[in-house]
Amino acid sequence: MTKVPGRLPRAGHPDAVERHQLLRVRGRSVAWVPPLVLLVGITVADFNTTGEFRIISWIVLVPAIAAAICGVWATAVFAVLALVTYVGADNAWPHEYQTGLPDFILVAVGSILACLACAVRVRGERRMLHMRDIAETTRRTVLRPLPSDWGGLEHAAVYLAADSEARVGGDFYDIQPGPYGTRVLIGDVQGKGLGAVEAAAALLGTFREAGYHEPLLGTVAERLEVRMVRHREHTDALGRRDGDRFATAALLGFRDDDPDTLDVVLFGHEPPLFVGSGGVRFLLPDGGLPLGLGDLAADGLPPVRRVPLLPGETLLLTTDGVTESRDGEGVFYPLADDVARAVAADPDLARPHRLVAFVRDGTVRHCGNRLVDDTTVFAVRRRPAPAPVRGRLQS
Structure with a gap:
């Protein structure tokens, strides 16, 4: 990473x-x-x-x-x-x-x-x-280190746990390349403590297997929903008081056969921001319910939406530690407006590592360094295809 x-x-x-x-x-x-x-x-x-x-x-x-x-x-x-x-x-x-x-x-x-x-x-x-x-071992197990250019994606991430001693919480993210493209998952388990970490580890384990083996992104989404329900049933059987636990998540699919589009499934999670040299694009929420609450939706699981992806465009994904960050007067952090102004002034800010650093600093500055929730900033974009090498013709 x-x-x-x-x-x-x-x-x-x-x-x-x-x-x-x-x-x-x-x-x-x-x-x-x-x-x-x-x-x-x-x-x-x-x-x-x-x-x-x-x-x-x-x-x-x-x-x-x-x-x-x-x-x-x-x-x-x-x-x-x-x-x-x-x-x-x-x-x-x-x-x-x-x-x-x-x-x-x-x-x-x-x-x-x-x-x-x-x-x-x-x-x-x-x-x-x-x-x-x-x-640290727990953190590396749940949030495994990602190689650079993993799955053909340029990526960068910052994770700040609200519990500085535990160093890991309910936020999770991962990239899984496979024969059907590269899948990306980011989410936030409801609640705090070891129960949230356990649920995040369960979802990540399912994503790493289903994201590699399943041809359809919708099937990966179904597997995640089933895993969250099974995990909740298991904790109920143990008599633990986290039977209502759920998780918001955003599941993305970068297709190998169509590099100009992106598949998106939103489980009650904030949609990604599309950040490029031309500005910031928005994706409207689709009303999907979080993982573990699919049985409450009349239409079932959220649909897989295919949206256009412009060349060099970076997807910015955050958890509610960013979107719900407040200043001393209770005003939420204006993430989209802040990023839009910064990119307009410096288009190179759309690069993942610069974008993540900018959002991290803006969030911490806005809340006065008083993080009340786990905070994850994750940015990914397709690695540009290498330019063809022109060789000399030899007789």
Whole structure:
């Protein structure tokens, strides 16, 4: 997948690993510098104060600071250094100015507690890293990485989970090339949490198989509807309270035999925007119901609509994290108008990776970096056919 430039915003605060990266210079840790500077500073200050005002006992702060930013062994080293420095500095003064045994006990106890606190912190960080690896594996399983030019499509995507710790939510997207063309799916499972992730994984698994094997896009749509109903029946049988779960989705089909058209099935999802150098085209909704609610529709599943596709035109697909993003006054993000103005000023913005970056930045800016729902921005377009190579005629 095309990597979208720029730093991706995330809800919440940076984790411990990101904080510790700030204490590295050219790949090497400098976490030992602050406690060392504090150790030297307290010692020098103690020697430059009067005997009535001794601050050497403040050296207990050295192992405490080390416990917050260093490893266990480094904290233990600073604890020993603090004790040795305290004894040396205190004994260098005349007897009447020495702080003596009480402050030595204070420094010793503080050093031991600092080492214990550091061990607890490091253990928690290791557990956090393990959980982050699990979350990353889950994300890569549900939203698998897509090769560049996959299925003859140039594509780019940004996914921002509202739950910054889980890093994955109910939004899903994928591209599946096959013998009957390349199919694209994007959707949003109703609700949040692991139940939404599970439903998204079920739909993606069905799409990857049906999108490859089924000749007709309408059959792929039927398979997705059946899978959502089966998944809901399974969770009902387990006694879980997500029996009313459904998913909005947009299913696209790029035909190999007709590159100038596009097949579209909308399951209650926002229609894609057709973005090209000439501006932005709209596709009206067809009133189709979300996946899992097909039995409520009198006409059955949404129809497969075949629409024209202009050369170089990019399809912009988003989830409701974009369309329902609001500013401080409750105004929705004007996606279509914003994109239309930007493309009119810079037609090259229609390229997928630039378009996705623009919509991402616009959404985050509009909502003041307060994402309340999973947000997906996905853009695809046909890869232009290579120009024929003209060779010389040889006799």
